[in-house]
Amino acid sequence: MTGNRHRTFPIHVSNLEIGGNNPIIIQSMTNTRTHELENTLAQINELYNAGCQVVRVAVPDKQAIQTLPLLVAKSPVPLVADIHFNYQLAIDAIKSGVSKIRINPGNIGSVDKVSDIVSVAKEFKVPIRIGINSGSLEKSLLDKYGGPTHMALVESAVNNVMMLSKMNFHNVIVSIKASDVMTTIRANQEFAKRLSNPLHLGITEAGTIKQGTIKSAAGIGSLLAQGIGDTIRVSLSGSPVDEVEVAKTLLSSLGLSKGVEIISCPTCGRTDIDVEQLALEVEKLLSNYQVPIKVAVMGCAVNGPGEAKEADLGVAGAKDYGVLFKKGKIVKKVPRDELMDILMTEIEQAAQLK
Numbered sequence: 001m002t003g004n005r006h007r008t009f010p011i012h013v014s015n016l017e018i019g020g021n022n023p024i025i026i027q028s029m030t031n032t033r034t035h036e037l038e039n040t041l042a043q044i045n046e047l048y049n050a051g052c053q054v055v056r057v058a059v060p061d062k063q064a065i066q067t068l069p070l071l072v073a074k075s076p077v078p079l080v081a082d083i084h085f086n087y088q089l090a091i092d093a094i095k096s097g098v099s100k101i102r103i104n105p106g107n108i109g110s111v112d113k114v115s116d117i118v119s120v121a122k123e124f125k126v127p128i129r130i131g132i133n134s135g136s137l138e139k140s141l142l143d144k145y146g147g148p149t150h151m152a153l154v155e156s157a158v159n160n161v162m163m164l165s166k167m168n169f170h171n172v173i174v175s176i177k178a179s180d181v182m183t184t185i186r187a188n189q190e191f192a193k194r195l196s197n198p199l200h201l202g203i204t205e206a207g208t209i210k211q212g213t214i215k216s217a218a219g220i221g222s223l224l225a226q227g228i229g230d231t232i233r234v235s236l237s238g239s240p241v242d243e244v245e246v247a248k249t250l251l252s253s254l255g256l257s258k259g260v261e262i263i264s265c266p267t268c269g270r271t272d273i274d275v276e277q278l279a280l281e282v283e284k285l286l287s288n289y290q291v292p293i294k295v296a297v298m299g300c301a302v303n304g305p306g307e308a309k310e311a312d313l314g315v316a317g318a319k320d321y322g323v324l325f326k327k328g329k330i331v332k333k334v335p336r337d338e339l340m341d342i343l344m345t346e347i348e349q350a351a352q353l354k
Helices: 037-050 062-074 087-095 111-124 139-145 150-166 181-194 209-225 240-253 275-285 336-353
Strands: 011-013 016-018 025-029 054-058 079-082 100-103 128-133 172-177 199-201 261-264 294-298 313-317 321-326 329-335
Touching: 025 240, 037 054, 037 062, 037 240, 054 062, 062 079, 062 087, 079 087, 087 100, 087 111, 100 111, 111 128, 111 150, 128 150, 139 150, 150 172, 150 181, 172 181, 181 199, 181 209, 199 209, 209 240, 261 275, 275 294, 275 313, 275 336, 313 336, 321 336, 329 336
Parallel strands: 025 054, 054 079, 079 100, 100 128, 128 172, 172 199, 261 294, 294 313
Antiparallel strands: 011 016, 313 321, 321 329
């Protein structure tokens, strides 16, 4: 990370503290029907096992509300209720035991309805995330700015924070998202100059795993590198687990979380092994290792170790054998079919020393 961390005030979401000087928190959202208890709980557990720390669930109706207490009781992570339009669902979700609610006050209705939500949130000590989205801005701001510009997003966010502040409610996290990367970056930069609420970062409707990963890395990564952001969600049109894997890699690449960093060469005419397949295998095996180790997978035994000398450990292939190297120095020559087992043994030993 290149910039100093933007100082926000901390907020408790169940047993987690978000903001302040706390580590960046990874979030995702289930894509199951929330009222289908077993399916939703299975996905929550899958996300937890992948490294997700907070999970949001859609609460579109009373069926979802009826399932929430069971989900809350069985979930290994704090749950956030995602509410649109119906203020009573927000109140019922809080009473069901969720750790946070996400609303856009602009589509909840009157100020009185927002006030009713705030009263219950105060009683249950549940924070509110104000979710400002380029697709659901107030018409008055769209008219004022000629569209969903970054300043329109900022004004909406500030107005909504101030509205809750006048109700003496400050337990507020803010997200400002657009599908356009630069709009999202500029909006969050500007908001960070004005208020110190914790910021949840994301690019809305980011797209497929390829498009979404690139847009999220550019948008979320740029803001994190400037010290802006306290929680993140990488939005992808696919498996939520993919969102978590991308988020973990993003944080690790910026030095903002512990974890294995895997580097691999782009391959050339000297390559003697299937670098991509080997790197994917290493990536899968190490996905849940929470130790700061850099591992290299290189295509040839001649140049590979020297080119990846910044790696703690690495492997490189030749036609009939592979080599294990540490900090650029070859330490062992092994048969190709034993390369992965030996690498994993070395990683486990190195992890114990970290």
